[in-house]
Amino acid sequence: MEQRISLVTLGVADLARARSFYERLGWRGQEVEQTVFFQAGGLVVVLWGRDRLAEDAGVTGLGGDGFGGITLAHNVRTREEVDAVLAVAADAGATITRPARETFYGGYAGCFADPDGHVWEIAHNPGFTLAPDGTITVPDFGSS
Amino acid sequence: MEQRISLVTLGVADLARARSFYERLGWRGQEVEQTVFFQAGGLVVVLWGRDRLAEDAGVTGLGGDGFGGITLAHNVRTREEVDAVLAVAADAGATITRPARETFYGGYAGCFADPDGHVWEIAHNPGFTLAPDGTITVPDFGSS
Numbered sequence: 001m002e003q004r005i006s007l008v009t010l011g012v013a014d015l016a017r018a019r020s021f022y023e024r025l026g027w028r029g030q031e032v033e034q035t036v037f038f039q040a041g042g043l044v045v046v047l048w049g050r051d052r053l054a055e056d057a058g059v060t061g062l063g064g065d066g067f068g069g070i071t072l073a074h075n076v077r078t079r080e081e082v083d084a085v086l087a088v089a090a091d092a093g094a095t096i097t098r099p100a101r102e103t104f105y106g107g108y109a110g111c112f113a114d115p116d117g118h119v120w121e122i123a124h125n126p127g128f129t130l131a132p133d134g135t136i137t138v139p140d141f142g143s144s
Numbered sequence: 145m146e147q148r149i150s151l152v153t154l155g156v157a158d159l160a161r162a163r164s165f166y167e168r169l170g171w172r173g174q175e176v177e178q179t180v181f182f183q184a185g186g187l188v189v190v191l192w193g194r195d196r197l198a199e200d201a202g203v204t205g206l207g208g209d210g211f212g213g214i215t216l217a218h219n220v221r222t223r224e225e226v227d228a229v230l231a232v233a234a235d236a237g238a239t240i241t242r243p244a245r246e247t248f249y250g251g252y253a254g255c256f257a258d259p260d261g262h263v264w265e266i267a268h269n270p271g272f273t274l275a276p277d278g279t280i281t282v283p284d285f286g287s288s
Contacts (some may be wrong), residue, residue, distance in 0.1 A: 001170050001171070003171045005152060010258070021259050022257055024237075025236060026147070039147065043149065071221055092169060115156075117160075118213065133185070133186060134185050
């Protein structure tokens with residue numbers, strides 16, 4: 001697993017309120033299918049419904065301190081890498097919260113929780129360009 | 145506020161266990177004063193005691209869904225910028241969870257929670273080089 005984060009997703013209760021807040025801080029993003037993407041340097045900050053995020057990550061009902069509403073994503077270049085990273089994580093003591101599978105956006109991804117419950121999605125997403133240095137770029141969705 | 149994240153801090157119950165987990169994923173970092181820093185592309189991933197993180201961010205007892213154990217940091221180039229970003233955030237509806245003040249590491253920083261409780265630290269830290277493009281670099285602490 002390369003040493004980098006591709007996306008930080010903030011689970012929010014009200015997408016319009018959350019987007020408006022970040023816009024008032026000066027941020028500009030694109031909204032696609034009730035998801036807001038902000039290019040933030042070499043990574044992407046995403047706003048998404050908290051309930052959908054928890055369900056997507058398979059963490060509903062995860063014990064311990066509870067789901068804090070933030071997930072991290074690490075994008076890789078092939079499907080095989082998704083499987084490989086999840087296997088290494090499981091072997092290192094992670095809990096696989098969602099086994100790798102096809103995603104609604106045409107990719108392939110799975111999620112694990114680290115020993116403190118922090119959730120990582122390991123994803124192959126052909127729609128998001130991953131540069132050789134690991135930086136990731138939001139595509140132009142043609143939306144605002 | 146520029147559109148970028150400088151640090152992602154994961155609050156952990158057992159620093160050695162957490163560090164060992166990320167090392168088994170192939171990550172390499174430096175430990176300084178019970179804090180582990182991993183250079184992760186243009187940002188830094190930090191492991192720090194969850195209780196200390198919550199206390200430092202001023203979020204102990206924050207309502208809503210509770211503190212999820214992750215904070216985001218946005219580093220700026222001057223102390224004045226810290227005050228300015230916190231003022232904009234407060235004006236946009238953020239809750240200031242820790243007013244700006246001198247920090248133990250010789251910097252100046254304050255924290256806010258966004259409308260969903262996600263915590264951001266806005267920091268001026270002279271010890272961490274902030275490049276013109278906003279990428280941040282962990283200094284060589286001479287530790288391992």
